[in-house]
Amino acid sequence: MSKKEWIDIAVDALDKAYVPYSKFPVGACLVTKDGKTYQGINIENASFGLTNCAERTAFFKAVSEGEREFSHLVVAGHTPEPISPCGACRQVMAEFCDPAMPVTLVGDNGTVKEMTVEGLLPYIFTDKDL
Helix, strand or coil, X not given: CCHHHHXXXXXXXXXXXXXXXXXXXXXXXXXXXXXXXXEEECECCCCHHHCECHHHXXXXXXXXXXXXXXXXXXXXXXXXXXXXXXXXXXXXXXXXXXXXXXXXXXXXXXXXXXEEHHHHCCCCCCHHHC
């Protein structure tokens, strides 16, 4: 699959997001090193602290299926500029991804920003810090 197809998967997820409170859908496409894709959506809850972000949904789906090696993440939102992942999602990325792994951030009208995991979370906290 191409990066364009991964972007399409993330953008398609926006319509599936469960966001009755914020009305702020986010979609994600996580790509494994062997090319398998996992779509993620944000899922809200009336007890706001129980809400789960699209990026973490994609990671948790993949990890629950035995995946541990990832090559790319795309995150899409209905934002004028490319969307930015929250801190919790950045830390989950740091847990499972090489710091140099590419992350594509997408906003409305196809605006794109290319980052890396380390670019999103410099001075990463890992198991080496324990």
